Amino acid sequence: MGIVIMQSVVSVDGFIADEKDGVGPLHDWYFNGDTPIIDGGEKGFDHSGAGSGFKVSRASAAYVRPIWEGVGTIVMGRTLFDLVNGWExxxxxxxxxxxxxxRPKPDGWHPEASYHFVDDVTAAIEKAQELAGERIVSVNGGVVGGQIFAAGxxxxxxxxxxxxxxxxxxxxFGGIDAQHLLEDxxxxxxxxxxxxxxxxxxR
Incomplete structure (x- = not known):
């Protein structure tokens, strides 16, 4: 199985959005360079789901590109799904x-898309790893991400x-309320x- 990575853009004080889900300047770096993250610019991490050919600094592209190319499955909560309409x-x-x-997938919503709705974080990771195979499972930060992290x-x-x-x-990390050690x-x-x-x- 591939590794499970919890990842998000975050402020210095640990927030991924404000109380109204606004991201302020958190995503500005996706637009301030001259190097596309994904060749062809067909996809991009934005709330419209339309894809905008994000261009970042060369250093960021060299780091982000292989991760995005390695992802097999994204795990997200319902709040983010609703905010971005599942990137269409x-x-x-x-x-x-x-x-x-x-809540189940909305009736008639993009039946061609490989989107799976589950109501348990353990089952979510099991399904995500099954779908991803040896590729990366990318878990978005926030409440659901914190629950997955806390579950080990x-x-x-x-x-x-x-x-x-x-x-x-x-x-x-959402509402996590216990200490967990990370490596250097x-x-x-x-x-x-x-x-x-x-x-x-x-571990």
Missing amino acids: GRPPAGDHVVVVSH LVDEVAMDVVPVVFGSGKRF PHVVVQGDRVLHLGFKVR
Whole structure:
């Protein structure tokens, strides 16, 4: 099975969005360079789901591109699914999406898309790994990501840290309330207005 990576763009004080799900300047670095993350620009990590051919610094592209190319399945919560309308059935990376939700997939919503709705985080990771095979399972930060992390199902934590302080909002690790040790960072990449960090989870 492939590794499970919990990853999101995050403020210096640990928030992935404000209280109203606004991301402020967190995603600005996706547009401030001259190197496309994905060749052809057909996909991009944005809330419209339309894909915008994001261009980042060369340092960020060298780090992000192989991760996106390695993703097989994205795991997300229902809040993000609703915010981006599931990227209209075209995830920014990988071929499959698992949505953790007590509500089923909306009737008639993109029946051609490989989107799977489950109501349990353990079942979500099992399904995601089944779909991904040897490829990466990418878990979005937030409440669901925090639950998956707390359940001991995450192998690595990847944070794209943007130099902004939110003060309050939606936390990278959701409502996690216990201490967990990570290994020393094995990834430290300085981009333009972003610092990419990677940590293996200490077992």
